[in-house]
Amino acid sequence: MAIQQRRERQRAERHRLILDTAREIAETEGWDAVTTRRLADRIEYSQPVLYSHFAGKDEIVAAVALEGFGELTDSLRAERADPAARLAAVAHGYLRFAATHPAVYAAMFTMDTALTFADAESPEPLRAAFGLLRDAVGGSTGEPDLESRTELFWSTLHGLATLTAANRLRPTHAKERLALLITQLTATT
Amino acid sequence: MAIQQRRERQRAERHRLILDTAREIAETEGWDAVTTRRLADRIEYSQPVLYSHFAGKDEIVAAVALEGFGELTDSLRAERADPAARLAAVAHGYLRFAATHPAVYAAMFTMDTALTFADAESPEPLRAAFGLLRDAVGGSTGEPDLESRTELFWSTLHGLATLTAANRLRPTHAKERLALLITQLTATT
DNA sequence: CTCGTTTGTCTAGCGGTGCTAGGATTCGTG
């Protein structure tokens, strides 16, 4: 009886180990360095073991991405009375997450993995994150077009995040860009 | 004498053929389908021929991307008197380019190729495209923070382009998002 | 305690990738 429990526990631990290691390699050497051989080597098992936990490499990065959504949501929680301040805090949280965990962010948004979106079943954590964005946008502007406003806000944040990660924006002016964004959003009725 | 010219001309033609074919495969089957073997097969030469034109696969996609910058610049030319209309036209042109040539757009911005940026030597065509964006932004708003305003505008367009390509925004509301963007930009002093 | 059975893991290998060395072949020239 208890034996099976121990096995399942150990299996779960190894599951975690795989995800943590994949994430660590990706964050330090990039996703290209995350190969099944290297990953298996790092966790001190052979490659086929990976396939007893995940259907393939894609599923591994998808799992890392999925956990990322949860963390992103955490980074977006900001209780502020002032709508503008809240919007700024949320934007800052978003960009900080993307800057701190670039590989995870890439897995979530730029590497199109096998994660289904938008249609039927977006992952719940993503819906939660989007909801926080919507709340922040809705707090500062009015009701109408709230969904589109949120999509636009998200697009801007995503653009800033990716172009910053690709080193295509002046790093010295990040704060200025963010301030401009908040100004533009709050100036509109 | 003239023979050498013919050879150089044929070489140039093959150079073009490689780029066009790579682009075509990428646009129809995705960049993953652009392998050196398939590419060589399609142009009816062996793989090593590719390496007599380009140092490696990365350079091929970089070359495709470079040409894309020129085309993007063309898509951004819009002579309009009204600043707001001009801004809208530029934004529309940008998004239309991204939507029409998703693979080329990906090569330009999301697949970080061996193209140097921002620092010393950004490719000239990219500077030109960015200049057009700046002109459009500068025409509708004032002088101050023009560079940052342009970067922010670009980030929004890039975010819209990539999230749209990834099917993460409601396709039915593209126009609405664009209208909102213009409103927000022109409302600010 | 011993013996099957089940469960878990690893070794070896498949077809694919980007890339390259070295031989074969074609081509223009004397």
Add this chain to the structure above:
DNA sequence: CACGAATCCTAGCACCGCTAGACAAACGAG
């Protein structure tokens, strides 16, 4: 026509994601 040079291709390297089948370990039954 024969030689020299430029051109191209065949064959192979190490690596990739993934899998079949052999092997060993752990368990339950008698």
